[in-house]
Amino acid sequence: MPATKERATPPDAESTAPPKRRTKKAAKPARARSAFAYFASEYRGTLAEPPASLGELSRQCAAAWKEVEDKARFEALAAEDKTRAAEARAAAKQAAKQAAKQAAEGTYGGASSSDAPPPAPKVKRAPSAYVRFAGAERVRLKAAEPELSFGDLARRCGAAWKALTPEARAEFAS
Numbered sequence: 001m002p003a004t005k006e007r008a009t010p011p012d013a014e015s016t017a018p019p020k021r022r023t024k025k026a027a028k029p030a031r032a033r034s035a036f037a038y039f040a041s042e043y044r045g046t047l048a049e050p051p052a053s054l055g056e057l058s059r060q061c062a063a064a065w066k067e068v069e070d071k072a073r074f075e076a077l078a079a080e081d082k083t084r085a086a087e088a089r090a091a092a093k094q095a096a097k098q099a100a101k102q103a104a105e106g107t108y109g110g111a112s113s114s115d116a117p118p119p120a121p122k123v124k125r126a127p128s129a130y131v132r133f134a135g136a137e138r139v140r141l142k143a144a145e146p147e148l149s150f151g152d153l154a155r156r157c158g159a160a161w162k163a164l165t166p167e168a169r170a171e172f173a174s
Contacts, residue, residue, distance in 0.1 A: 029088030032081045035074035039065055129172040130161055136172075137161075 040061040044050065051057045068074075127135075134157040141153055148156070161169075 029085060029092050032085035033078060035071060035078040036061075036065055038074045038077045039068065039071075129169055132172040133157070133161055133164075133169070 043061050043064055044057070047060075051060060134154075137157045137160055138153050141148060141156055
């Protein structure tokens with residue numbers, strides 16, 4: 001049995017976000033059964049007492065299959081199932097194309113996207129005092145020393161922010 005995955009956060013941690021769920025993949029149509037599969041299914045029904053292991057059952061079915069002279073009935077069943085499976089695959093492929101088309105158009109089977117109300121505009125949060133400070137400080141540092149990399153600018157902005165007094169930080173809060 002595979003090992004369970006560790007949780008990213010402890011179970012007692014409170015989170016306001018709902019847990020992420022995997023999206024379910026569309027079910028694939030069943031594959032066509034072979035003539036041997038039809039025979040084995042019928043053969044298992046004729047056994048008075050099934051063997052103790054699956055391996056032994058498989059060996060008995062294989063030996064009995066080799067002795068069958070008239071396999072035409074099982075092959076006909078397999079041919080029917082093969083056409084059924086091909087039709088199911090074609091239908092699934094068509095459904096997938098239709099879903100992709102609807103996704104591209106934005107019409108998920110409901111009203112068209114032109115009938116839907118426009119999404120509400122997202123309200124941006126006000127920038128924090130540090131963000132305001134860093135924006136101004138980055139411009140000043142870049143003008144004084146243009147060769148500084150982005151990382152160096154960020155380090156210097158952080159050090160300058162730590163060195164500020166609470167009164168100086170308050171200027172950037174409003």
